[in-house]
Amino acid sequence: MKAVRLPRGAAVAVTAAVALATVPGCTEKQGEGGGSEAIQVTASDTECNVSRTTFPAGHVKLAVRNTGAKVTEVYVYAPGDRIVTERENIGPGTRADITAEVKAGSYEIACKPGMQGDGIRQKVTATGQGAARAGDPRLDRAIAEYRRYVQAQADETLPKVEKFAAAVKAGDVARAKKAYAVSRVGWERTEPVAESFGDIDPKVDVREDGLEQGQAWTGWHRLEKALWQGGRIGDEEKKLADRLVADLKDWQKRVGTADITATGMANGAKELLDEVATGKVTGEEERYSHTDLADFHANVEGAQKSYELLKPVAAEKDPALAKELDERFAALFRLLDDHRDKGSPDGFVPYDTVGKDDRKKLSDGVNALAEPLSKLAAAVAG
Structure with missing residues (x-):
């Protein structure tokens, strides 16, 4: 357990948002990594931007890029600040692609420059029931x-x-x-x-x-x-x-x-x-x-x-x-x-x-x- 943090959630899946968890960073323009279908997350020392705030539930890919000077981490919160997942140690200038399965619902993506505090948050919504598949x-x-x-x-x-x-x-x-x-x-x-x-x-x-x-x-x-x-x-x-x-x-x-x-x-x-x-x-x-x-x-x-x-x-x-x-x-x-x-x-x-x-x-x-x-x-x- 790291030194400075909020109650941390687990990527292991606790909630649909787990998929989102794959979000570790906070976004940039679509198409700059992770493929055109990925949700781009660009994290800086002062901002946390996502390319889309609404997307279909199901298998989700997030392409994260840290454009700041500090190491960052990203949390995905379900309502009530229940932590669904997080990713640590996203270094300055680095990228991370994360794949997960997200259920329909409302979430918040939080980028945490310096891996501290409540984070810079963006509200996002997963819609529908997800792709039907065997x-x-x-x-x-x-x-x-x-x-x-x-x-x-x-x-x-x-x-x-x-x-x-x-x-x-x-x-x-x-x-x-x-x-x-x-x-x-x-x-x-x-x-x-x-x-x-x-x-x-x-x-x-x-x-x-x-x-x-x-x-x-x-x-x-x-x-x-x-x-x-x-x-x-x-x-x-x-x-x-x-x-x-x-x-x-x-x-x-x-x-x-x-x-x-x-x-x-x-x-x-x-x-x-x-x-x-x-x-x-x-x-x-x-x-x-x-x-x-x-x-x-x-x-x-x-x-x-x-x-x-x-x-x-x-x-x-x-x-x-x-x-x-x-x-x-x-x-x-x-x-x-x-x-x-x-x-x-x-x-x-x-x-x-x-x-x-x-x-x-x-x-x-x-x-x-x-x-x-x-x-x-x-x-x-x-």
């Missing part, structure tokens, strides 16, 4: 299996979080530290879906520098700081442990309502790599516990799960892409395996012991995978 039974199976996977991750997370919370409430700092990173794995594997519920993420996974004005700091990272920096547990932390369990039970109950699509799964896999690039590789995510590698590994596992479920269709439509993704996933897991520690509760060495050269290798591995992974949605949309 569904691919392989994608239907992939979606059904992924839905079972995210629910299972939520179900398996709760007992681990309860164990962590019990240690906090007992005032046992050592036991709480051992349970901390393990309790986060299921969340990290399915973060795009989890974050699609914009009101849950800021309660459980926000960092101190990501707080909005007036927002109370709760969740894992608030407890992480108390355990590793303060080294003590007070009455407030014990209450926060109970609240963490309650908020994650809410997530567990709601995760099954996510609107999951094949393109949403693909975009969510890319979002997980963005999570790694902006928080884990930099060491910002777990700045007190230094358990970043456990989060890193879980993010990559979640991305690979989406890819493997979509692979039968992707490999048929773009065999070269599937071959490259197989190789890049394997290479990144090998790099992570170099930092295993069987004696650690989460299975990895503390990230503050990983040197500059090894961090560079990990970063390069993430970037090498992220580029082909960004093409997966287009491959399954066909």
